[in-house]
Structures are given as C-alpha cells and as structure tokens.
Amino acid sequence: MNKNNNTNFGFGTQIRKSPFFEATVRWGAQGFSVYNHMYIPRDFGDPVQNFWNLVGNAILCDVAVERQVEITGPDAARFTQLLTPRDLSNCAVGQCKYVLITNADGGILNDPVLLRLGENHFWLSLADSDVLLWAQGVAVHSGLDVQITEPDVSPLQLQGPKSGHIMKSLFGDSVADLRYYWLEEKELDGIPLIVSRTGWSSELGYEIYLRDGSRGDELWEKIMAAGADHGLAAGHTSTIRRIEGGMLSYHADMDSQTNPYELGLDRLVNLDADADFIGKAALRKISRQGVTRKQVGLEISGPPLAGPNTTFWPVLVKGVSVGKVTSAVFSPRLERNIALAMVSSTAAEPGTELSVKLANGAATATVVEKPFYDPKKNLTTGS
Amino acid sequence: MNKNNNTNFGFGTQIRKSPFFEATVRWGAQGFSVYNHMYIPRDFGDPVQNFWNLVGNAILCDVAVERQVEITGPDAARFTQLLTPRDLSNCAVGQCKYVLITNADGGILNDPVLLRLGENHFWLSLADSDVLLWAQGVAVHSGLDVQITEPDVSPLQLQGPKSGHIMKSLFGDSVADLRYYWLEEKELDGIPLIVSRTGWSSELGYEIYLRDGSRGDELWEKIMAAGADHGLAAGHTSTIRRIEGGMLSYHADMDSQTNPYELGLDRLVNLDADADFIGKAALRKISRQGVTRKQVGLEISGPPLAGPNTTFWPVLVKGVSVGKVTSAVFSPRLERNIALAMVSSTAAEPGTELSVKLANGAATATVVEKPFYDPKKNLTTGS
Numbered sequence: 063m064n065k066n067n068n069t070n071f072g073f074g075t076q077i078r079k080s081p082f083f084e085a086t087v088r089w090g091a092q093g094f095s096v097y098n099h100m101y102i103p104r105d106f107g108d109p110v111q112n113f114w115n116l117v118g119n120a121i122l123c124d125v126a127v128e129r130q131v132e133i134t135g136p137d138a139a140r141f142t143q144l145l146t147p148r149d150l151s152n153c154a155v156g157q158c159k160y161v162l163i164t165n166a167d168g169g170i171l172n173d174p175v176l177l178r179l180g181e182n183h184f185w186l187s188l189a190d191s192d193v194l195l196w197a198q199g200v201a202v203h204s205g206l207d208v209q210i211t212e213p214d215v216s217p218l219q220l221q222g223p224k225s226g227h228i229m230k231s232l233f234g235d236s237v238a239d240l241r242y243y244w245l246e247e248k249e250l251d252g253i254p255l256i257v258s259r260t261g262w263s264s265e266l267g268y269e270i271y272l273r274d275g276s277r278g279d280e281l282w283e284k285i286m287a288a289g290a291d292h293g294l295a296a297g298h299t300s301t302i303r304r305i306e307g308g309m310l311s312y313h314a315d316m317d318s319q320t321n322p323y324e325l326g327l328d329r330l331v332n333l334d335a336d337a338d339f340i341g342k343a344a345l346r347k348i349s350r351q352g353v354t355r356k357q358v359g360l361e362i363s364g365p366p367l368a369g370p371n372t373t374f375w376p377v378l379v380k381g382v383s384v385g386k387v388t389s390a391v392f393s394p395r396l397e398r399n400i401a402l403a404m405v406s407s408t409a410a411e412p413g414t415e416l417s418v419k420l421a422n423g424a425a426t427a428t429v430v431e432k433p434f435y436d437p438k439k440n441l442t443t444g445s
Numbered sequence: 446m447n448k449n450n451n452t453n454f455g456f457g458t459q460i461r462k463s464p465f466f467e468a469t470v471r472w473g474a475q476g477f478s479v480y481n482h483m484y485i486p487r488d489f490g491d492p493v494q495n496f497w498n499l500v501g502n503a504i505l506c507d508v509a510v511e512r513q514v515e516i517t518g519p520d521a522a523r524f525t526q527l528l529t530p531r532d533l534s535n536c537a538v539g540q541c542k543y544v545l546i547t548n549a550d551g552g553i554l555n556d557p558v559l560l561r562l563g564e565n566h567f568w569l570s571l572a573d574s575d576v577l578l579w580a581q582g583v584a585v586h587s588g589l590d591v592q593i594t595e596p597d598v599s600p601l602q603l604q605g606p607k608s609g610h611i612m613k614s615l616f617g618d619s620v621a622d623l624r625y626y627w628l629e630e631k632e633l634d635g636i637p638l639i640v641s642r643t644g645w646s647s648e649l650g651y652e653i654y655l656r657d658g659s660r661g662d663e664l665w666e667k668i669m670a671a672g673a674d675h676g677l678a679a680g681h682t683s684t685i686r687r688i689e690g691g692m693l694s695y696h697a698d699m700d701s702q703t704n705p706y707e708l709g710l711d712r713l714v715n716l717d718a719d720a721d722f723i724g725k726a727a728l729r730k731i732s733r734q735g736v737t738r739k740q741v742g743l744e745i746s747g748p749p750l751a752g753p754n755t756t757f758w759p760v761l762v763k764g765v766s767v768g769k770v771t772s773a774v775f776s777p778r779l780e781r782n783i784a785l786a787m788v789s790s791t792a793a794e795p796g797t798e799l800s801v802k803l804a805n806g807a808a809t810a811t812v813v814e815k816p817f818y819d820p821k822k823n824l825t826t827g828s
Contacts, residue, residue, distance in 0.1 A: 075757055076697040096479035099696055165581050192575035198548050199582020202723055313482055314458040340585055374458055388458060
C-alpha cells in the first residue's frame with residue numbers, strides 16, 4: 063500500500079473497503095492496515111497527537127473491520143454459550159459482555175464483545191480472525207437449530223471524555239443513561255443503528271454500529287458535525303492508550319496457543335457454571351495444573367521507543383530466555399516505555415528485573431502491575 | 446504501511462512476518478499487502494516487468510501466507526473428504542488436488558491446494574481465510590479422531606519457463622520427473638522441504654514448502670543463487686498472468702456467497718460419489734435448479750487500464766445492472782483489457798455485449814471464453 067497515493071491504497075478487490083473508507087480518506091487517513099480482510103485506517107499523521115486527541119477530547123475511528131457474527135434461531139442462546147467459557151446465564155437482553163472464544167484445547171480464537179440483542183439474537187463483534195467459519199463449523203454437527211451469518215453491520219468507535227456530550231447532541235440527553243457495557247437500538251435521521259457503551263480505549267466511549275452499509279458517508283459526517291464544538295478529531299484506535307489500559311490485541315498479545323489463565327483472565331472462565339462450552343475439559347485441567355507462563359506489564363528503561371515494537375522482543379533473565387514482549391510503546395503521558403509481555407511464571411512477580419533484547423541493543427525492564435494508567439477504575443476493564 | 450520506509454512496514458506484532466521477510470526486503474520488496482494475518486510482498490517495482498520476468502524466465506515469490514492446515518490421525522482421510530465436494534477416493538499419497546471448501550449452504554470458504562502426504566496426513570494450502578478455525582470447528586462434534594493444526598510450513602513459488610532448469614540445479618535431474626500436481630519430500634543442504642509442481646501462474650512452476658521457519662533466509666538465497674544463470678528475479682504473484690489464465694482470487698472472484706456452479710467449477714463437485722461432504726444436499730439442490738448468475742471472461746474496450754480495479758465495477762445491459770467485474774487488468778501480451786465478472790446467467794453467453802461502469806466513465810465489453818491465454822492446455826488448469 064502506497065502512503066502517498068490516496069486514490070489507490072490496495073491491489074484489487076481481494077481486500078474489502080469499509081462503508082466509511084471514502085470519508086476517512088477525506089478526513090486525512092494516510093495509511094491503512096488490514097484486519098478481517100478489510101482495510102482499516104491506522105495513520106492520521108502523528109500517533110502521539112491522535113493519543114492526545116483521544117484523552118483530551120474525542121476521536122472517531124472507523125472500526126468496520128470489527129465484523130459481526132450474528133447468531134439467531136431457536137437454539138441461539140444455547141449455541142452461543144457453547145462458544146465461550148464465560149457464563150452467559152446472567153447476560154440480559156440489551157447487555158454486552160467481553161468474552162473469549164476458545165477451541166477444544168482451551169486456546170483463544172478471538173476476544174469479541176458479545177451483544178445480546180434479543181433472547182435468541184446475538185452478535186460477536188470480532189477481533190481479527192474468522193470466527194464466522196469457526197461458528198459455522200461448530201454448528202455442522204451440533205444438532206442445534208441456529209443461523210449464523212455476517213450481517214451488514216459496520217461499527218464506528220467514538221471515544222474520549224467528550225464522547226458523552228457528542229452522543230447527547232446526536233441522540234438527546236437520554237443516551238447518558240446508557241450504562242457501561244449495555245446497548246440500545248437507535249436511529250439517526252432514519253439511519254438504523256445500535257449504540258453501545260463499549261470501546262478499545264479505556265476512556266469513556268461508545269460504539270455506533272451502522273446497519274445499512276450504503277449510509278456510511280452520511281453517518282460519519284453527521285457525527286463529525288456534532289463533534290465540531292467538542293474538539294472531535296478523526297482518528298484511529300490508539301496503541302498508546304490501549305497498552306496503558308492493559309487491553310489486548312489478538313495475534314499480538316495472544317493467539318490460539320494462549321489460554322485465558324496465562325492472561326490472568328480467570329474471571330472470563332466459569333468452570334462451575336452448569337452450561338457446557340468448547341474447551342471446558344481442557345481449561346479445567348489447565349486450571350488444576352496451573353500455568354507455566356503469564357502475561358505481565360513491563361516498564362522498559364532507556365530513551366523513549368521510536369514506535370511500537372514490530373517484532374516480538376526476547377525477554378531474558380541472566381542471559382536465559384524467559385519469554386517475549388508482545389506489545390510495547392512509549393507513553394507520552396506516563397513518560398515511560400510500557401509493554402505487555404508473556405514470560406515464564408517464575409519471572410512474573412511484580413518487581414522482577416529482566417532484560418529485553420530490543421531491535422537495536424538491550425534494555426533493563428521491571429515487572430509492574432497492569433493497567434499502567436487507570437484514572438477511573440470502573441471505565442478501564444471490560445465488563 | 447509506508448512504502449518509503451523499508452524498516453517499518455507495520456504497526457506492531459499483530460500481523461506476522463514471513464520467514465522470507467528480510468530476504469524479500471533485501472531483494473527489493475517495496476510494498477506489502479496482508480493475507481492470512483501475514484505480510485505478503487506485492488510490489489517489486491513495475492508489475493508489468495514482474496509479468497515479463499515470469500513469462501520470460503522465472504520469478505521467486507514469497508507465498509508463506511499460504512498457511513497450511515494439517516490434518517492427521519486415524520480418521521484424517523474421512524474427515525478431509527468431509528471438507529470438500531471433490532471426490533478424494535482417487536487421490537494417491539503424493540498427489541495434490543485443487544479443491545473447494547464449502548459450508549453447509551454450498552458457499553465457498555476457500556479454494557486450497559490439497560496435498561496428500563500420507564494415508565492419513567493432509568495439508569490444505571490456503572487462500573485467504575481461516576480454514577484452520579473452520580476445520581477445528583467441524584471436528585468438535587464430528588466424532589472423528591483427528592488432529593488439526595497449523596504446522597511450521599512456509600511455501601515459496603518458483604514459477605516460469607526456466608523454473609524446471611533451476612529446480613534441476615537445486616535438486617538434480619530426477620526432479621524433472623515430478624508430474625503436474627504431484628509432490629515429493631526433499632532436502633536442500635539439510636533444509637527440510639516438500640516440493641510440488643503447482644502454483645498460481647498458469648506457467649510451468651513449483652512450490653517449495655519450507656518446513657523449518659528458522660531457515661527461510663538461507664533457502665531464499667540458495668534458490669536465487671541457483672537461478673542467477675537462468676534470469677531468475679525476485680517477484681510477486683502476477684495479477685496479469687493469473688487473470689490471463691482465468692485463475693481465481695478468493696474474496697475478489699468468489700466468497701462464501703458464491704457456489705461452485707456459478708464459477709463453472711462443476712468438475713470439483715462429485716455429487717454421485719459415495720462419500721458425504723458438507724454442503725452436499727445444498728449443492729445437489731443448486732445443481733438441479735441451475736444457477737442465476739455465472740462467472741464469465743470479459744474483454745473491456747478502450748485505452749489500457751492504469752492498473753487492476755480497486756472496486757467491483759458494475760456491469761449493465763441497457764442501463765440495468767446484471768452483475769459486477771471482480772478482477773480486471775490490462776494484459777501487455779494480449780494488448781487488451783481482460784476481466785473476470787459475475788453476471789446474470791442471461792448475460793453470460795460468449796459474444797454478449799455489455800457495459801462496464803469504470804472508476805471514471807463507462808466502457809463497452811464483450812463476454813469471451815476463458816482462459817484468455819492458454820499456450821499449453823495441460824499447464825493451465827488446476828489438476
């Protein structure tokens with residue numbers, strides 16, 4: 063992809079464009095990555111400015127790449143429970159849950175936000191893997207009566223402290239009553255939407271799910287117009303802010319070889335609930351035996367990192383490899399290099415001193431508690 | 446991704462690098478796309494020069510993005526048959542088959558090359574979708590005893606008329622006996638490999654599957670050295686050549702909403718074979734009812750296209766939409782604009798005159814037979 067040629071980011075039709083694609087180019091998108099077979103804008107100029115826009119005011123991000131897996135049919139609730147170790151028996155209609163999707167070995171296939179739109183109507187708002195194929199595959203011999211499709215749904219993230227004001231000017235004051243990890247059906251001048259108080263920023267924020275792909279441009283412009291008085295900027299999900307918040311990126315911080323316990327996400331696995339789910343036996347065994355590696359937060363010494371790590375950096379104790387840094391960045395707010403790493407359980411205690419092999423040279427590092435930045439506890443952990 | 450900064454193509458560790466990544470950068474890769482969650486080099490300068498390199502001599506392409514799904518275990522043969530409508534009962538150990546993977550509705554999830562390495566040992570060499578998840582999902586309730594994993598395997602494509610000479614200088618004269626769509630286990634100075642006479646170019650060609658990701662750089666350099674006297678160039682899969690050959694690109698020319706009959710791939714669906722496969726009932730019904738749209742070849746009039754289409758171009762008859770162009774390019778050899786399109790069955794007869802809505806303006810087009818270029822029939826269709 064050519065950063066200097068806004069008319070041709072791609073190489074054909076093999077990678078899809080979002081309904082907001084033209085709008086993001088108009089609003090300054092200069093570079094794109096690929097996620098779930100779609101282009102995602104990841105460059106609106108300086109990523110540090112994008113961070114300050116997010117934590118100071120608000121940013122609007124095209125996250126149409128968060129494809130939805132829609133599960134409906136008489137057995138939808140039972141089937142959806144089968145896909146996740148998290149107990150969904152207390153998930154009300156209108157509620158969202160951060161969940162893990164696990165395979166038969168307890169390995170993580172995705173970490174979507176689940177939305178319950180009806181008794182037997184669910185969306186999984188995906189990270190970067192084809193859970194549509196996984197779910198359809200599981201359904202083949204399941205004996206359960208479900209339909210599993212990818213609907214015409216494309217989310218935006220409106221994130222930052224001013225996002226509440228902008229939502230009120232779009233939808234009226236009552237939208238302020240929307241609780242953390244709940245959703246509501248909305249319309250905006252006839253554009254069909256779902257809105258939820260969720261996101262990937264650890265800031266106050268909302269996701270706005272467009273349900274008619276032909277109206278992306280219109281929706282984007284309406285939100286930007288409503289945000290003009292609140293300092294709203296076009297932007298992209300912030301690597302700095304999400305690492306500060308200890309939030310995970312699929313394929314970077316975990317993959318199908320990672321289990322929930324290694325990530326310290328025990329709260330998302332309910333072995334004692336009645337319902338069966340895929341991976342239950344394997345996860346019970348892992349829970350009993352304990353894990354040999356754990357995800358930790360690291361502070362890395364030395365000068366500010368020039369940008370996020372582009373390879374997995376080896377982590378060593380006395381010259382012996384004990385794991386790898388999965389995500390690292392310099393936080394301009396904390397004025398420190400912060401990182402997520404997967405290390406041997408023996409090296410995972412806060413205060414442990416480690417060595418990190420950077421792209422050029424080595425640096426010392428210290429294991430610290432996550433999240434790195436947590437101004438309002440209730441906003442920073444997935445519900 | 447920034448074309449002008451070879452040290453940092455990406456944004457983190459969320460997208461994987463190939464074992465040949467550093468080698469391709471050294472050999473002139475200037476731009477990358479993303480495929481199966483990995484970077485793939487797609488720009489070594491002028492794509493027309495890359496085409497002439499391919500059809501005149503040979504090119505070496507990093508296609509490590511063709512991830513392998515490995516299926517083993519006592520029921521591997523039975524399980525693999527379940528995944529594809531193609532009858533595998535006559536697939537010998539050592540043979541490859543071009544297959545479609547279909548879901549319960551008969552929709553296409555992928556079009557891999559299947560490699561049979563043993564009685565109960567298969568690889569699916571994937572196009573761009575997570576068939577690993579599909580296959581693991583299908584296995585959950587199948588009652589069959591199989592292991593399904595992604596092994597440490599990274600293919601290269603060595604394609605072009607000189608590829609046979611290069612293979613002989615690497616592996617000795619006996620490699621010339623390798624038949625079209627057959628495979629052999631090989632070593633190159635201790636590097637463990639599978640080689641097969643397959644590819645995505647419609648030229649004489651081979652795929653070389655590296656089975657030890659730590660030795661990618663070494664393997665790349667050995668092949669480039671062996672090819673030096675034969676005009677071998679580093680390159681990328683050629684959009685021009687694959688469209689000339691009528692070869693398909695997943696997500697562009699087909700997706701899960703496309704069935705094999707719409708593509709004219711009836712030969713890959715064996716409804717009368719004994720074995721059961723996923724989608725059999727749905728495909729039987731479609732076969733009986735006939736399809737309402739078909740893939741066709743088009744010649745598009747007017748000046749040479751500046752590059753491949755980056756959107757699906759509408760196709761019209763008398764102002765009424767009848768379908769879309771899925772892949773289009775100017776062939777410098779045929780000196781014509783050629784395209785693959787999915788159109789209404791009523792507009793699919795060779796000779797039909799259509800109108801195509803290009804990015805800027807309209808052009809007339811004519812339905813023609815595929816492939817567009819076919820010098821040696823035995824080399825141009827997947828076996």
